[in-house]
Amino acid sequence: xxxxxxxxxxxxxxxxxxxxxxxxxxxxxxxxxxxxxxxxxxxxxxxxxxxxxxxxxxxxxxxxxxxxxxxxxxxxxxxxxxxxxxxxxxxxxxxxxxxxxxxxxxxxxxxxxxxxxxxxxxxxxxxxxxxxxxxxxxxxxxxxxxxxxxxxxxxxxxxxxxxxxxxxxxxxxxxxxxxxxxxxxxxxxxxxxxxxxxxxxxxxxxxxxxxx
Amino acid sequence: xxxxxxxxxxxxxxxxxxxxxxxxxxxxxxxxxxxxxxxxxxxxxxxxxxxxxxxxxxxxxxxxxxxxxxxxxxxxxxxxxxxxxxxxxxxxxxxxxxxxxxxxxxxxxxxxxxxxxxxxxxxxxxxxxxxxxxxxxxxxxxxxxxxxxxxxxxxxxxxxxxxxxxxxxxxxxxxxxxxxxxxxxxxxxxxxxxxxxxxxxxxxxxxxxxxx
DNA sequence: GTCTATACTGAGATAGAC
DNA sequence: GTCTATCTCAGTATAGAC
Numbered sequence: 336x337x338x339x340x341x342x343x344x345x346x347x348x349x350x351x352x353x354x355x356x357x358x359x360x361x362x363x364x365x366x367x368x369x370x371x372x373x374x375x376x377x378x379x380x381x382x383x384x385x386x387x388x389x390x391x392x393x394x395x396x397x398x399x400x401x402x403x404x405x406x407x408x409x410x411x412x413x414x415x416x417x418x419x420x421x422x423x424x425x426x427x428x429x430x431x432x433x434x435x436x437x438x439x440x441x442x443x444x445x446x447x448x449x450x451x452x453x454x455x456x457x458x459x460x461x462x463x464x465x466x467x468x469x470x471x472x473x474x475x476x477x478x479x480x481x482x483x484x485x486x487x488x489x490x491x492x493x494x495x496x497x498x499x500x501x502x503x504x505x506x507x508x509x510x511x512x513x514x515x516x517x518x519x520x521x522x523x524x525x526x527x528x529x530x531x532x533x534x535x536x537x538x539x540x541x542x543x544x545x546x547x
Numbered sequence: 548x549x550x551x552x553x554x555x556x557x558x559x560x561x562x563x564x565x566x567x568x569x570x571x572x573x574x575x576x577x578x579x580x581x582x583x584x585x586x587x588x589x590x591x592x593x594x595x596x597x598x599x600x601x602x603x604x605x606x607x608x609x610x611x612x613x614x615x616x617x618x619x620x621x622x623x624x625x626x627x628x629x630x631x632x633x634x635x636x637x638x639x640x641x642x643x644x645x646x647x648x649x650x651x652x653x654x655x656x657x658x659x660x661x662x663x664x665x666x667x668x669x670x671x672x673x674x675x676x677x678x679x680x681x682x683x684x685x686x687x688x689x690x691x692x693x694x695x696x697x698x699x700x701x702x703x704x705x706x707x708x709x710x711x712x713x714x715x716x717x718x719x720x721x722x723x724x725x726x727x728x729x730x731x732x733x734x735x736x737x738x739x740x741x742x743x744x745x746x747x748x749x750x751x752x753x754x755x756x757x758x759x
Numbered sequence: 760g761t762c763t764a765t766a767c768t769g770a771g772a773t774a775g776a777c
Numbered sequence: 778g779t780c781t782a783t784c785t786c787a788g789t790a791t792a793g794a795c
Contacts, residue, residue, distance in 0.1 A: 493709025
């Protein structure tokens with residue numbers, strides 16, 4: 336059958352998301368998919384390449400959405416800077432939307448950004464959209480140097496990855512409080528938080544004495 | 548020799564930090580340490596318990612520092628709310644300090660927070676300091692409900708973890724810009740960013756229509 | 760109490776028959 | 778295209794030497 340490939344991809348997506356990439360064995364995947372072990376190596380080569388195909392299959396639409404939103408925003412701004420909140424929604428909305436309907440994939444995506452999982456794969460698939468977003472943010476946030484903005488993008492990426500993975504630290508156990516659920520609510524809060532952080536003035540060298 | 552245990556811990560710390568927990572084999576560790584494979588199981592039981600001991604050995608001083616700083620801040624505030632930047636420095640400073648002198652451990656710590664690596668271990672070692680910080684932040688930020696603050700703490704944790712791990716995404720390759728180096732500079736920028744984010748008003752439900 | 764030698768199970772990967 | 782058999786290396790467990 337020619338959809339052996341599809342069955343493998345479906346099973347792998349589910350299991351990688353649920354248990355993580357490292358903790359999922361190829362033998363577990365083939366048991367779920369009902370195929371032979373060697374079929375994975377025939378169709379994908381290695382476990383890593385299987386992950387790569389998976390990211391491509393589900394990650395490409397996410398990035399396409401983000402780029403389309405960016406295009407629309409920049410067209411509407413007619414050469415002026417795009418409002419910060421709009422840029423954040425364009426970058427964060429498409430992946431956050433998946434948290435509800437496809438939590439396994441969202442979790443996997445979070446791992447990719449945050450875990451240092453397969454850095455080469457991440458760069459290849461996300462470089463275009465990150466570069467475009469960086470350029471747009473640079474125009475919206477002229478008070479930051481490119482280096483400062485790059486650093487803040489890392490802060491932002493870390494926060495997003497953590498949320499996509501779904502409470503890597505169970506907030507309730509750690510703090511006693513129950514954070515809001517629902518990806519739309521979380522998205523709004525995340526945008527509010529990040530826009531506050533990105534707008535904050537840079538803590539320049541100041542060569543400040545140690546307190547005093 | 549009785550320092551077989553120490554040699555194992557030292558080698559494990561280095562290798563876990565460099566390559567990650569999952570990617571480091573016990574056989575690699577014993578080769579570095581110059582001990583026998585079974586020595587690990589004699590002294591630590593399993594690979595996971597070895598990690599636990601490691602976190603305890605190096606993580607305990609970090610948390611002790613944080614708690615001491617918190618104590619000092621709250622004593623100085625005499626019942627009033629502690630300034631936000633001071634709280635952030637108390638929480639972020641101790642781990643960030645390690646980035647320079649012991650990058651392997653910083654990276655490991657970042658993985659613990661962010662990767663979902665051994666959630667039980669993380670909770671056990673960090674719950675006290677997180678709970679204390681949460682309570683102090685709640686008094687400093689009365690505009691946030693406990694749930695909203697818990698969510699923002701997750702954003703903050705994600706950003707911190709990402710930075711501790713050391714450019715999980717190589718910012719230069721992704722954006723073209725070179726972010727500031729030096730853990731003190733990064734700490735200042737992180738505090739500026741997070742205080743801006745935490746102070747931002749909550750994006751309450753608003754029941755807003757879909758744009759329009 | 761401390762360590763060595765060795766064996767067991769399950770992982771990813773590969774060669775070659777069908 | 779698919780499957781069987783097999784390879785190497787992982788984490789783990791235990792028996793027994795010092």
